[in-house]
Amino acid sequence: MLKKGLLFTCFILLMVCSSALAGKSDPLFINLTSEDGHRSLMALGFGKAQMERGHSLTVWMNDKAVMMASAKNKAQFREQQELIAEIIAKGAQVLVCPFCSKTFGVNEADLIQGTRMGNPETTGEALFQDNTKTLSW
Secondary structure (H helix, E strand, O other): OHHHHHHHHHHHHHHHHHHHOOOOOOOEEEEEOOOOHHHHHHHHHHHHHHHHOOOOEEEEEOHHHHHHHEHHHOOOOHHHHHHHHHHHHOOOEEEEOHHHHHHOOOOHHHEOOOEEEOOHHHHHHHHOOOOOEEEEO
16 A cells, blocks of 8 residues: 555656656747846847747746837837847847836837737747746746
8 A cells, every 4th residue: 555655756756746847949038127237138048048049938028127129219229129139130029018018108109129919819828838947937
């Protein structure tokens, strides 16, 4: 009886642990809320590094992070915008929250090239894709 209990416990632990491991190509969804220089560069740099390892990448810019997506803010966010352009060129999807954009005065016409306003369909498709892993900054 003890042997069966131990075997069952090992089986459950294996199931739980294996579902938490990232596969070699699992998609990554980064929820970026901050316009802080260090935090935003960490998020974008981490995403870029994971793309280089074979993971597809979606960056969801919301809250104050939407200000980095505006061409009008190039002087303030030059480094972030260069990194955004680089990851988009390599296939990343960068979505911008429309509600947050309105709140912080970012117009769709002002978005830097390659970024686009998100919507429930586009954002949900990226977020709920099978095996997607998420991180927030």
